[in-house]
Amino acid sequence: MSAEQQPVTAPKNSGKHLRRERAERKRTPGAWRGHAQAWTARAWLEIAVGAGLVIVLLIFILQNTTQTEIAFLPWSFTMPLGVALLFATIGGVLVMALAGGARIWQLRHQHARAAKQNRAAG
Structure with missing residues (x-):
């Protein structure tokens, strides 16, 4: 060389x-x-x-205390507009957290599977 x-x-x-x-x-x-x-x-x-x-x-x-009529599936009720929007926001945050949690679970599952395969191969 x-x-x-x-x-x-x-x-x-x-x-x-x-x-x-x-x-x-x-x-x-x-x-x-x-x-x-x-x-x-x-x-x-x-x-x-x-x-x-x-x-x-x-x-x-x-x-925003104006009473607003809310209809959801078979239910119909009235509540202040501000409270209705607060509930809608909380529902959106929960859906987002559920989707994010599912993605985190999926990534951890993939990582665990890959680590298991690496241990078996090496």
Whole structure:
């Protein structure tokens, strides 16, 4: 094999500096604390956004109190328009969650089947 055809290999100590940097980060006392602070800040932000959405939803429901007749299959009843739209939204979210859950189950089933075949083959 000539020098031109020899395979290219990484030097023996390549990656050594990366391992050293990771070890130094692990020893840094503020590294984990920064992660915890970011997590709690995100949680507070999500709570604030959720509370804001609930307030907007309550205002919507309270402003749309006109009684509306609803007919569904053999049933017919009246309820405030805001509440009817809230129920319709909840129904849509449940249908979406059901479809998403079915897709997640399908992907996990495919992954488990592929892993089982790989174990059997190898």
